[in-house]
Amino acid sequence: MTTPAKADSVSRYLYLFTVFFLVLSGFGQMPIFKRYYIADIPGLGWLAKFYITHYIHYLGAILLLGVCAYYITDYFMFNFKNKKLTFSGYFKTAVIAGLTVSGFLLIIKNFADYHLPGGLIIFLDLCHLILVMLLLGFGLYSLIAKKRWTVNRQDKIKNDSQNNG
Amino acid sequence: MSEMISRRAFLKGSAAAACTVAASGLTAAAAPAPSEPQLCTLLDLSKCTACEECVDACKEANADKYPQPEKPFPQMYPARVPVADWSEKQGIQDRLTPYNWLYIQTVDVEVDGEEIEVNIPRRCMHCVNPPCVKLCPWGAARQFKNGISRIDSDICLGGSKCKAVCPWHIPERQTGVGLYLDILPSLAGNGVMYKCDRCYNRIAQGELPACIEACPEDVQQIGPRNEMIEKAHILAKEIDGYIYGETENGGTNTIYVSPVPFDAINKASEYGKGRPPLKPAADSMASANNIITAMAIAPIAGVAFAAGKLFKQTQKDT
Incomplete structure (x- = not known):
C-alpha cells in the first residue's frame, strides 16, 4: 500500500x-x-x-x-481542519465542477433516444469550451504567480494579521 | 499525529464520499425521456426502375435550402484547406452533392449466373443514433424526436467532421456560404455541410417527403420504425430478399430490402466520393458509450483510494 x-x-x-x-x-x-x-x-x-x-x-x-x-x-x-481553499482553489474547483456538469450532459446526449434542445446543446458546447479556456488560463497564471489550491489556516491567519498590523 | 482526524472531519469526509458516490449513480439513474417513435422509411429495391422522379422532386422541394455562395471565396489558410464548390455543377445527379441530396445508384449484380439490375435510391440513412449529430462540435447538426437528422445551415461552419464520422460519408460541403464568413473566414470553417433532411418541414405540415410522394412505383413507405422493420421482414420473406439498415451503425431509419445480397451489390458497385457503399457498418457510438459504466465506478475508486490513505495514516498513528 x-x-x-x-x-x-x-x-x-x-x-x-x-x-x-x-x-x-x-x-x-x-x-x-x-x-x-x-x-x-x-x-x-x-x-x-x-x-x-x-x-x-x-x-x-x-x-x-x-x-x-x-x-x-x-x-x-x-x-x-488545517487547510483552506484559496481564491485560486475555489475558482478552479468551480470551473472543474462546471466542466463536469456540462460534460456529463454532453455524454448523456450521445446516447440513442436522448434529445436535448438544440439551443441547450450549443450552450453546453460553448460552456465546455469557455470553461476549459478559463481553466488553462488560470492554471498558467497560478503556475507563474505560484498560487496554490490551499493554504494552511494558521499561515493565513498569521499573514492576515501581519498585513493588518 | 500531525493531522488528527476528528469525528467531525471523518463525518464530513464520509458525507462527501457519500455525495460523490451518489453523484456517480446519476449516470445509471438517468433515463431517456419518453419520445415519439422515430420515423423510418422502407425501400423495396425490387420496385425501383431508376426513373429519377424522386431525385427531381427532391431538387424541386429543397431548392430554397441549397447554398448560394458568395464569390470570390475568402483566401483560406493554410493552403491545404480544400475549396468545395458545386455551385457551377448544380445539375449533377449521379452522386451526392450540396445540390443533390438523393441519387440513384445502379448496380448490375450477377446472382446464380443471372444478371440482375438493382437501383438504389441513396441519401442520408438517418441513423437512430446519428454520429454526425452527436459528434458535431458546435451543435449545428440536430436530431428531431421523430428521428430526422438535419444540419442547420445557419450554424454549420463546414468543418466536415460530420462527413468524417458518418459510416457512409454522406454530407457534402459547399464553400463560401454560412456563418464562418462572419467569424474568421480565412482561419476557421469552410462553408456549410449539406445532406437530406427528409423534408422535415413537409413532415411537420403533415405531408410526405417529396421523394416518397413523387415515386410512381411506390418504392418507399414511411412510418414508425418498429412497423417498418416488421414490414421489411415480411417483404424479405416474400421475395426471399435481404435487409440493410436494421442493424447497421446501431440501426438506421432507412431500411432497404433487396432481392440480391448486399455483399454482392457491394462487390459489383463502383464507389467513390459522393457515391457511398452499402457496406457492413458497426455501431459508431457504441465503443465510447459502452464505457459509461466506468464513469460511474471511477468516483467510487477515488473515494476508496482516499479511504485507503486514511486507513494507512490511522495505522501509522496508533
Whole structure:
C-alpha cells in the first residue's frame, strides 16, 4: 500500500496527466489538428481521428472523476481542519465542477433516444469550451504567480494579521 | 499525529464520499425521456426502375435550402484547406452533392449466373443514433424526436467532421456560404455541410417527403420504425430478399430490402466520393458509450483510494 505522501504525489501527477489528455482530446473534437498540420507530426496522427479522440476524452473524464472524488474525500477527511481553499482553489474547483456538469450532459446526449434542445446543446458546447479556456488560463497564471489550491489556516491567519498590523 | 482526524472531519469526509458516490449513480439513474417513435422509411429495391422522379422532386422541394455562395471565396489558410464548390455543377445527379441530396445508384449484380439490375435510391440513412449529430462540435447538426437528422445551415461552419464520422460519408460541403464568413473566414470553417433532411418541414405540415410522394412505383413507405422493420421482414420473406439498415451503425431509419445480397451489390458497385457503399457498418457510438459504466465506478475508486490513505495514516498513528 502506498504511503499518504506518495498517494498525494501520485494523485497530483495523475491529475496533470488527465487534464493534459482531456485538453488535447477535447480540442481534437474540433477539426483543427489536421488543418493546422499538428496531426502530421509523427505520433500525433491520432489527433485527427475523431473516434479515437472521442474515446480518449471519455477515458480522461473517467480518470478525472476518480481524481476529483479522491481530492474531495481527502480534503474533508484529512485537510479540512488545517487547510483552506484559496481564491485560486475555489475558482478552479468551480470551473472543474462546471466542466463536469456540462460534460456529463454532453455524454448523456450521445446516447440513442436522448434529445436535448438544440439551443441547450450549443450552450453546453460553448460552456465546455469557455470553461476549459478559463481553466488553462488560470492554471498558467497560478503556475507563474505560484498560487496554490490551499493554504494552511494558521499561515493565513498569521499573514492576515501581519498585513493588518 | 500531525493531522488528527476528528469525528467531525471523518463525518464530513464520509458525507462527501457519500455525495460523490451518489453523484456517480446519476449516470445509471438517468433515463431517456419518453419520445415519439422515430420515423423510418422502407425501400423495396425490387420496385425501383431508376426513373429519377424522386431525385427531381427532391431538387424541386429543397431548392430554397441549397447554398448560394458568395464569390470570390475568402483566401483560406493554410493552403491545404480544400475549396468545395458545386455551385457551377448544380445539375449533377449521379452522386451526392450540396445540390443533390438523393441519387440513384445502379448496380448490375450477377446472382446464380443471372444478371440482375438493382437501383438504389441513396441519401442520408438517418441513423437512430446519428454520429454526425452527436459528434458535431458546435451543435449545428440536430436530431428531431421523430428521428430526422438535419444540419442547420445557419450554424454549420463546414468543418466536415460530420462527413468524417458518418459510416457512409454522406454530407457534402459547399464553400463560401454560412456563418464562418462572419467569424474568421480565412482561419476557421469552410462553408456549410449539406445532406437530406427528409423534408422535415413537409413532415411537420403533415405531408410526405417529396421523394416518397413523387415515386410512381411506390418504392418507399414511411412510418414508425418498429412497423417498418416488421414490414421489411415480411417483404424479405416474400421475395426471399435481404435487409440493410436494421442493424447497421446501431440501426438506421432507412431500411432497404433487396432481392440480391448486399455483399454482392457491394462487390459489383463502383464507389467513390459522393457515391457511398452499402457496406457492413458497426455501431459508431457504441465503443465510447459502452464505457459509461466506468464513469460511474471511477468516483467510487477515488473515494476508496482516499479511504485507503486514511486507513494507512490511522495505522501509522496508533
